[in-house]
Amino acid sequence: MTEILFSFFVFTLAAFLGFELISKVPPTLHTPLMSGSNAISGVTIVGALVVAGEASTPILTGVGTLAVILATLNVVGGFLVTDRMLRMFKRK
Amino acid sequence: METIIQIGYLLASVLFIVAIKLLSSPRTARQGNALGAVGMLLGVIATLFHKGIVRYEWIALGLAIGTALGAWLALRVKMTAMPQMVAILNGFGGAASALVAGAEAGRAWISGDIAALSFFSLTTIGLSVLIGAVTFSGSLIAFAKLQELMTGRPIVLPAHHYQSLLLLLGSVGALAFFSGTSDSLSLYGLSILSLLLGFWITLPIGGADMPVIVAFLNSLSGLAAAATGFVLQNYLLIIAGTLVGASGLILTQIMSKAMNRSLWNVLFSAVGSGGTGALTGDRTVRSTTAEDVALLLSYAKNVVVVPGYGMAVAQAQHAVKKLMDALEEQGVEMRFAIHPVAGRMPGHMNVLLAEADVPYEKLLEMERINPDFPQVDVVLVIGANDVVNPAARKDTSSPLYGMPILDVDKAKTVIVLKRSMSPGFAGVENELFYQSNTYMLFGDAKKSIEAVIQAIKEL
Numbered sequence: 001m002t003e004i005l006f007s008f009f010v011f012t013l014a015a016f017l018g019f020e021l022i023s024k025v026p027p028t029l030h031t032p033l034m035s036g037s038n039a040i041s042g043v044t045i046v047g048a049l050v051v052a053g054e055a056s057t058p059i060l061t062g063v064g065t066l067a068v069i070l071a072t073l074n075v076v077g078g079f080l081v082t083d084r085m086l087r088m089f090k091r092k
Numbered sequence: 093m094e095t096i097i098q099i100g101y102l103l104a105s106v107l108f109i110v111a112i113k114l115l116s117s118p119r120t121a122r123q124g125n126a127l128g129a130v131g132m133l134l135g136v137i138a139t140l141f142h143k144g145i146v147r148y149e150w151i152a153l154g155l156a157i158g159t160a161l162g163a164w165l166a167l168r169v170k171m172t173a174m175p176q177m178v179a180i181l182n183g184f185g186g187a188a189s190a191l192v193a194g195a196e197a198g199r200a201w202i203s204g205d206i207a208a209l210s211f212f213s214l215t216t217i218g219l220s221v222l223i224g225a226v227t228f229s230g231s232l233i234a235f236a237k238l239q240e241l242m243t244g245r246p247i248v249l250p251a252h253h254y255q256s257l258l259l260l261l262g263s264v265g266a267l268a269f270f271s272g273t274s275d276s277l278s279l280y281g282l283s284i285l286s287l288l289l290g291f292w293i294t295l296p297i298g299g300a301d302m303p304v305i306v307a308f309l310n311s312l313s314g315l316a317a318a319a320t321g322f323v324l325q326n327y328l329l330i331i332a333g334t335l336v337g338a339s340g341l342i343l344t345q346i347m348s349k350a351m352n353r354s355l356w357n358v359l360f361s362a363v364g365s366g367g368t369g370a371l372t373g374d375r376t377v378r379s380t381t382a383e384d385v386a387l388l389l390s391y392a393k394n395v396v397v398v399p400g401y402g403m404a405v406a407q408a409q410h411a412v413k414k415l416m417d418a419l420e421e422q423g424v425e426m427r428f429a430i431h432p433v434a435g436r437m438p439g440h441m442n443v444l445l446a447e448a449d450v451p452y453e454k455l456l457e458m459e460r461i462n463p464d465f466p467q468v469d470v471v472l473v474i475g476a477n478d479v480v481n482p483a484a485r486k487d488t489s490s491p492l493y494g495m496p497i498l499d500v501d502k503a504k505t506v507i508v509l510k511r512s513m514s515p516g517f518a519g520v521e522n523e524l525f526y527q528s529n530t531y532m533l534f535g536d537a538k539k540s541i542e543a544v545i546q547a548i549k550e551l
Contacts, residue, residue, distance in 0.1 A: 004212055007322055007330060014318075014331045017109065018338025025116040027432060028452045030343060030439030034310050035178050036115045036125045037339045040108050041185045041314040043132065043332040046101075046139045047192035047324050052154055053145035057202055063195050065154045071188035072158020073165070074181050079129040080166035081177060086122040088171075088446040 032085050039078025045071035093141050100138025101328040107131030108332045112339060118452065135328055171447040172404045175437035176238035179231050179306055182313040186227025189316035189333075190283070193220035193323045197279055206274045213323065214274055218267040220319035221279065222286045227312040229290030234297070234305055238436055244299035252296055253360050259289040293359060299401070300478060302436040304347040304358045311340025343438050350432035350458075352494040377513065380531035382540060385507055386547035388531075389415075392469035392505075394425040396461065398498055399441045400434050402475015402510065406537035412474065413448035415541050418548050427454050429461040429471075429498050431479035458498055468503040473524075475509065475537050481522045492520055506530040509537045 025033055048071045051064030108131045114124025145151070169177045197217050200206040209217075236242045249255060266282035269275065297305045314336025321329025348355050389395055397416075403409060416426045428450065434441045442455055465471070473480055476498075483490040484497045500506055501524050508525060510532060524530055533540050 003325060007325060007327070010327050010330050011318065011322075011334055014334035015338050018112070018335040019342065021109070021113050021335070022116050022339045022342055025342075026118060027430060027439055027457055028118060028442040028446075028455060029116060029121055030346075031174060031178070031437060031443045032121055032125070032439070033112075033115045033339065034307060034343060034438060035174075035181070036121075036128060037112060037336045038178060038181050038185065038310055038313060039125075040111065040128050040132070040332050041182075041310075041317045041336040042188070043104075043108075043135060043329055044185065044189040044192055044317045044320050045132070046135050046326065046328060047320055048154070048188055049136065049139045049151055050142050050144050051192055051195040051199075052150045053140075053142070053147060055146045056199060060195055060198050060202065061150055063191050063198065065150045067188045067191035067195070068151060068154025069158045069161075070184040070191070072155050073162040074185040074188065075132055076159045076162030077166045077177075077184075078162075078181050079125060079132070080163055081169065081174070081181075082125045083122065084166065085171075085174070085443055085446070086125060088443075088449075089118055089121070089452055 028089065032082050032089075035078055035085070036082040039075050039082060042071045042074035042078060045075055093143060097138045097141055100134055101326070104131040104135040104138070105328055105331045107134065108335060112335055171409075171444055172407055173239070174443055175302065175306060175435070175440060176235045178437060179234040179238060179309065182306075182309045183228045183231025183235065185313040186224040186231065186309075186316045188224075189313075189320040190221045190224025190228065193217045193224065193320050194279065194283070196323050197274075197276075200274075201276055209274060211271055215267070215271040216319055216322040218270045218279065218282055220316060220323055221283055222263055222267055223312055223319055224316040225283055225286035226290040226293070227309055227316050229287040230294045230305075230312070231290075231309050233291055233294035234302065234309060237294075237297075237299065238302065246298040247295040249295075252292070256289065256292040256360075259285055259292055263289055297358070299436060300433070301351075301358050303433045303438050303440070304344060304351070304355065306437045307340055307343035307347050308355065309340075311337050311344055314338075314340055347433055347438055350496065352496060377525050378531050380507070380533055382533065382543035383547045384531070385533055385544050386551060388470055388505060388507065389419055389472075389544065390422050390424065390548055390551055392424055394427070394468055395419060395470045395472060396427050396429050396465070396468050396500075396503070398429045398431070398434075398471060398473045398476050398480060398500055399445070400431075400474065400476025400479060401436060401440075402477075402537055404435055404440065404444055404475070406475065408474060408538040408541055409444040409448040411538050411541040411545070412445070413450055415545050416450065418545050422548070427456055427461070429458070429500075430455050431458055431476070431498055434476055434479055458496060462499050465499045465502040469505065471500040471503040471506045473500060473506065473508045474541070477510075477522055478520065480524055481520060482524055483520060483522070490520055500524065501527060504529065507533060509533050509535075509540050511536065
């Protein structure tokens with residue numbers, strides 16, 4: 001039970017932190033912030049790796065591998081495309 | 093080993109937090125993004141030490157395919173196609189979260205100890221599948237609409253919102269049943285209902301409302317990861333997912349506010365399905381030529397460009413930059429007025445103009461530029477419509493009424509580049525086009541601007 005409560009602690013603090021961190025973002029950065037944070041949401045890759053790598057049935061390994069592919073696409077695609085955009089933003 | 097993994101996750105969490113912080117300032121955004129990538133790498137490496145992982149071939153295969161596809165997509169996507177790129181990546185993240193949570197249940201079924209999963213675990217698994225599936229199917233529709241694989245107009249079925257509500261209730265019901273019984277069929281049912289729910293929510297969303305829905309799906313993809321974090325009791329997932337969920341929610345809020353609507357209203361009202369607010373009586377539009385526009389522009393002291401989705405469609409951003417260079421050579425001051433929901437995703441216009449090398453100091457927000465319009469000599473509206481419709485200020489019967497707009501009608505002269513007289517996305521006529529100080533330059537925006545540049549050089 002305490003483990004579960006502790007997860008809620010972490011969740012609540014992270015939510016408040018999130019709102020505080022980005023309450024003021026210039027519109028220029030709306031897209032990069034979105035695609036950059038989107039890449040971070042690919043963190044689910046961490047769970048996918050375990051499913052793909054543990055000893056289990058072929059179906060579960062397949063599901064895990066598919067999850068790894070999708071999450072990696074999300075992560076790699078997201079960070080790279082954000083960098084490509086941010087490279088273009090420059091001051092005169 | 094477990095300690096090493098947790099320390100890795102702790103460092104990754106810190107890097108993610110700093111990354112998002114840095115992403116919110118133009119000067120540091122690029123480092124922020126790089127730090128995020130480092131954090132992710134750290135998280136992945138730490139996970140590889142997990143004691144449950146006994147073989148690496150499938151992991152390697154998955155990583156290789158994902159990396160190759162992701163890099164290929166990211167490096168060749170056009171800047172004008174960025175909204176659909178972000179949409180589809182959101183969908184992939186959501187799907188991955190749902191699969192990981194589902195696998196957790198699958199493992200328990202196979203080993204036969206599903207009863208060992210607590211009510212809490214089952215509920216979080218269901219929740220993660222629900223949010224992840226909605227994110228995935230919703231993103232697919234958003235992608236298809238933005239990529240123009242299907243119509244960008246709202247698709248509204250009979251009693252559409254009741255159907256959506258029914259799907260939502262069905263999903264919640266299946267989730268409750270699964271939590272109580274751990275029955276496998278109910279999890280499959282939940283997956284199907286949630287996928288349908290995602291389709292049903294996004295089908296009635298019109299193109300002009302896309303910035304809101306893309307930001308909303310971004311938030312959901314974060315929440316899906318956080319829910320998976322609860323399933324796995326993994327704090328890295330909870331922290332990172334929640335941060336993204338919060339940032340997406342803030343963006344959604346900013347976008348809805350820019351349209352003077354609530355998220356609820358955007359999701360459940362389908363603006364643009366019917367045309368209203370038609371202007372009555374005989375009205376004339378003044379059509380003009382590239383030569384006249386060139387003359388007007390080069391004798392102006394200051395010019396403000398208002399870009400919209402039409403600029404993205406015509407890929408006109410580079411031509412606009414050349415026009416800016418040509419005019420600045422003549423001593424004309426040129427600035428850009430950016431409406432928060434111009435285009436199809438938050439910040440869409442900023443990205444396109446940055447690609448064309450327009451310095452971002454020249455891009456002004458609505459609140460900054462609006463008081464200046466009475467002193468502006470020429471406003472050049474390039475493929476924008478609803479965001480400059482004065483009906484939003486005056487006409488209480490208009491579906492746009494109350495939405496903050498760029499007050500271009502107050503400028504001395506307005507030139508509108510447009511393909512035809514068809515109304516904007518909301519299906520509302522724009523009286524700006526009939527004003528006595530407005531001139532229409534019909535045609536493809538890119539070709540029109542190039543003709544204007546040519547004419548300026550020949551003056």
